[in-house]
Amino acid sequence: MNSTRGGLRLSSFDDLPIQFKASLASALLLVCLLALGAHAYLTSTRSAAGLRVLSSELAPKQQAFSDVGGAVIATHMKIFRYVSWASNGVSEKVLKPLEDEIHAELDASSARITALTRRTDLSGEERSALQDLVAKWESCKAQARDTIDVGRTDAPMATMMIGQTDDSFEAVDADLRKMSQALIAKANALQTQLSSDAERNQQVVVWVTLLGLLISVVVAIVIGRSIVRPIRAITDVMQRLSAGEIKVEMDHGVRSDEIGKMADAIDVFRKNIIDKQRVEQTLAEAIEAITEGFSLYDAEDRLVVCNSHYREMFSYGPDTVTPGMSFERIVSSAVGRVVIDGSGDDRAWLAQRLERHRNPAGPHVQHRSDGRWIRVSERLTAVGGVVATYTDITELKSREAELDAAHAQVTALNETLRSDNQRMEGELDVTRRLQMMLLPTLEELQQVDGLEIACHMQAALEVGGDYYDVLQHQGRIKIGIGDVTGHGLESGVVMLMTQAIVRALLTSGESDHVRFLSVLNAALFGNVQRMGSDKNLTLCLLDYAAGEVRVSGQHEQVIVLRRDGAVEMVDTIDLGFPIGLESEIAAFVGQAKVQLQPGDGVVLYTDGVTEAEDMAREQYGLQRLAAVLKAHWAGSAEAIKQAVIADLKRFIGEQTVYDDITLVVAKQT
Amino acid sequence: MRAILLLLFVSLSALGFPAGAAEFGTRDEAVAMVKRVQVMFKAAGAEATFKAVSDKSVAEFHDRDLYPFIYDFAGVNVAHGARPALIGKSLISLKDQEGKFLVRDMLEIAKTQGKGWYDYKWPNPLNNKIEDKSSYVEKMGDYWVGVGVYR
Numbered sequence: 004m005n006s007t008r009g010g011l012r013l014s015s016f017d018d019l020p021i022q023f024k025a026s027l028a029s030a031l032l033l034v035c036l037l038a039l040g041a042h043a044y045l046t047s048t049r050s051a052a053g054l055r056v057l058s059s060e061l062a063p064k065q066q067a068f069s070d071v072g073g074a075v076i077a078t079h080m081k082i083f084r085y086v087s088w089a090s091n092g093v094s095e096k097v098l099k100p101l102e103d104e105i106h107a108e109l110d111a112s113s114a115r116i117t118a119l120t121r122r123t124d125l126s127g128e129e130r131s132a133l134q135d136l137v138a139k140w141e142s143c144k145a146q147a148r149d150t151i152d153v154g155r156t157d158a159p160m161a162t163m164m165i166g167q168t169d170d171s172f173e174a175v176d177a178d179l180r181k182m183s184q185a186l187i188a189k190a191n192a193l194q195t196q197l198s199s200d201a202e203r204n205q206q207v208v209v210w211v212t213l214l215g216l217l218i219s220v221v222v223a224i225v226i227g228r229s230i231v232r233p234i235r236a237i238t239d240v241m242q243r244l245s246a247g248e249i250k251v252e253m254d255h256g257v258r259s260d261e262i263g264k265m266a267d268a269i270d271v272f273r274k275n276i277i278d279k280q281r282v283e284q285t286l287a288e289a290i291e292a293i294t295e296g297f298s299l300y301d302a303e304d305r306l307v308v309c310n311s312h313y314r315e316m317f318s319y320g321p322d323t324v325t326p327g328m329s330f331e332r333i334v335s336s337a338v339g340r341v342v343i344d345g346s347g348d349d350r351a352w353l354a355q356r357l358e359r360h361r362n363p364a365g366p367h368v369q370h371r372s373d374g375r376w377i378r379v380s381e382r383l384t385a386v387g388g389v390v391a392t393y394t395d396i397t398e399l400k401s402r403e404a405e406l407d408a409a410h411a412q413v414t415a416l417n418e419t420l421r422s423d424n425q426r427m428e429g430e431l432d433v434t435r436r437l438q439m440m441l442l443p444t445l446e447e448l449q450q451v452d453g454l455e456i457a458c459h460m461q462a463a464l465e466v467g468g469d470y471y472d473v474l475q476h477q478g479r480i481k482i483g484i485g486d487v488t489g490h491g492l493e494s495g496v497v498m499l500m501t502q503a504i505v506r507a508l509l510t511s512g513e514s515d516h517v518r519f520l521s522v523l524n525a526a527l528f529g530n531v532q533r534m535g536s537d538k539n540l541t542l543c544l545l546d547y548a549a550g551e552v553r554v555s556g557q558h559e560q561v562i563v564l565r566r567d568g569a570v571e572m573v574d575t576i577d578l579g580f581p582i583g584l585e586s587e588i589a590a591f592v593g594q595a596k597v598q599l600q601p602g603d604g605v606v607l608y609t610d611g612v613t614e615a616e617d618m619a620r621e622q623y624g625l626q627r628l629a630a631v632l633k634a635h636w637a638g639s640a641e642a643i644k645q646a647v648i649a650d651l652k653r654f655i656g657e658q659t660v661y662d663d664i665t666l667v668v669a670k671q672t
Numbered sequence: 673m674r675a676i677l678l679l680l681f682v683s684l685s686a687l688g689f690p691a692g693a694a695e696f697g698t699r700d701e702a703v704a705m706v707k708r709v710q711v712m713f714k715a716a717g718a719e720a721t722f723k724a725v726s727d728k729s730v731a732e733f734h735d736r737d738l739y740p741f742i743y744d745f746a747g748v749n750v751a752h753g754a755r756p757a758l759i760g761k762s763l764i765s766l767k768d769q770e771g772k773f774l775v776r777d778m779l780e781i782a783k784t785q786g787k788g789w790y791d792y793k794w795p796n797p798l799n800n801k802i803e804d805k806s807s808y809v810e811k812m813g814d815y816w817v818g819v820g821v822y823r
Binding site: 142145146149152153155156157159160162163164 | 755
């Protein structure tokens with residue numbers, strides 16, 4: 004016994020399957036019954052055999068012997084009577100029938116004895132005894148006949164012979180009696196045996212029945228203990244489980260019989276319940292976490308599950324939405340208390356809503372009287388239910404309205420812009436044409452004394468922000484290069500104004516480089532201010548006279564190339580200030596001088612050249628520009644310019660050109 | 673031949689008989705009669721002897737209460753001088769009133785001793801009363817013969 008564990012297992016006997024136990028109990032009872040039956044069968048068979056021997060064997064045989072004995076005695080008596088009558092002189096007439104009778108009886112007795120010997124039920128002993136009897140009878144019969152024969156004529160002698168006849172008859176009779184008695188004794192013995200058998204049988208039946216009863220009781224107790232008690236424990240566990248108690252612990256896995264398996268199964272069941280509760284909890288939390296209203300109706304249209312959003316949307320007054328309620332009831336209560344869609348015809352709306360619910364198509368939108376917009380998406384589930392989400396799209400709706408308004412504004416603005424743009428495009432085209440018109444002509448360049456000049460200008464947009472010019476006035480040559488911030492109309496206009504002011508100052512004979520730049524700055528600043536623009540420009544001016552170049556104004560570095568290809572750089576950072584940015588810049592203006600021998604020259608450029616990018620977004624750079632110039636410096640200014648532009652274009656490749664590109668090559672002749 | 677033999681027989685018997693000496697025969701006379709039967713048995717053979725013994729007219733074998741009786745060794749009577757009804761009957765089990773197996777006992781005497789005397793009870797042919805009798809028996813070939821006296 005393992006009672007300390009308090010579990011289902013009581014002993015190793017419990018591990019045996021119940022079926023085996025039941026079979027064992029049945030087998031034990033069957034053994035008792037079989038023993039009882041077999042005993043009864045054997046006993047009754049023996050009794051029947053004994054009775055049969057008694058009734059059909061011993062009794063008739065004994066009767067036969069007894070009959071023969073009786074007949075023999077009767078004949079003996081008749082012989083005696085015959086001799087007696089003969090001795091007393093009874094007449095022949097009376098004796099003759101008696102004599103015939105005796106002879107007939109002797110023959111009859113012979114036949115009877117012969118019949119006895121022919122019986123098939125004789126024992127060996129009886130057979131030999133009968134053989135003796137036959138011999139005795141034959142002599143007895145002979146003596147009887149002799150006696151009768153003698154008696155017929157000699158009665159006294161017959162009387163004398165009666166003695167021997169008596170003996171032989173007595174011998175025969177004794178034998179027959181002996182055999183008969185033997186049979187009687189046998190029958191008595193058989194009867195005694197049968198009665199004792201019956202008595203013993205009675206006792207055996209009583210004892211075996213008691214034993215069977217005892218075994219039944221013991222088996223019932225043992226098997227009952229090993230089956231009923233654990234089943235009661237399991238039943239208790241199951242009742243507690245069904246009552247919702249899941250913290251039921253069971254001493255399972257110890258037994259290996261059906262009850263052990265049952266316990267295992269219940270434990271699995273218990274774990275499944277826990278899992279199910281966990282899953283349901285998770286599902287409920289997940290559904291609750293949805294920001295929309297969620298509901299699931301079963302095939303009978305009864306609410307299975309919903310979240311608080313849904314409940315809130317459909318809980319009015321005392322009626323709280325609870326699982327099990329029908330969709331119609333929930334929606335009807337909503338109709339009764341809150342006007343939906345404001346159509347006024349509640350019944351028609353309800354019918355339509357129910358129809359939609361039963362045959363969901365796409366989502367639809369409800370506009371509630373409290374101002375909220377709810378989008379309802381319903382879908383049929385595989386098992387015939389309906390799952391639905393209710394999304395509050397009030398905010399979306401208001402944003403949509405805002406967007407509609409904004410869109411209308413944009414459309415209107417767009418219309419305006421489109422007409423403006425058409426106008427501006429025309430203006431820009433004019434400006435570009437004006438700008439190109441104002442660039443120095445080829446003839447002008449060729450007329451410059453002492454310098455061979457080649458120029459290139461390419462705008463990134465229709466109107467560029469780069470500026471260059473070559474002016475000649477009363478023997479003074481002025482070369483300018485600049486870069487207005489930005490592109491487009493404004494930049495183009497600033498560049499045009501710059502060109503006009505530079506020509507005006509040159510024409511007025513202004514020779515002081517500080518005043519020249521200060522006036523230029525002041526004039527341009529004023530105009531830019533009037534334009535309400537923030538445009539300004541870097542500008543570098545070169546004055547050339549008799550092999551000397553004077554540089555002023557802040558811009559890119561000026562490249563000086565000697566005839567032998569040597570490269571020199573002139574930094575312009577300290578030579579000026581951006582034009583049009585401040586009202587007064589005189590304090591910033593400086594000047595640098597470069598002496599040129601024949602074959603020497605200067606190269607001017609904007610950052611559109613040095614900052615041009617290739618496909619790998621590498622910048623062209625000052626070094627590369629200087630190297631290309633040096634390599635081609637032996638050629639004409641035009642050839643040098645073309646070599647640089649070709650190299651630059653090769654460098655840029657398919658890359659977009661972001662800035663205006665301007666290059667001026669001036670070589671001393 | 674037969675006549676001669678008969679004649680001889682008769683003469684022999686006449687010589688040996690003291691006729692009418694007393695009412696009952698004596699023991700000697702009984703022995704003498706046995707001897708005569710023996711003589712005839714030897715001379716005339718069994719058949720003739722049996723016939724003569726059983727024939728009451730033959731005086732030689734029938735004298736007052738004396739008569740011979742012949743049995744074989746199975747106890748079957750083959751000749752009887754007083755009671756012819758017994759001829760052919762087996763009397764080996766015959767008993768007298770005292771329970772004596774007289775035939776068997778005399779047969780035994782003849783067989784074992786050749787001759788001898790035996791006492792028993794037997795009906796007297798003269799009055800048919802059962803009386804005490806002493807018989808003398810002798811072996812005679814395959815048979816035995818006896819003659820008795822009543823006392």
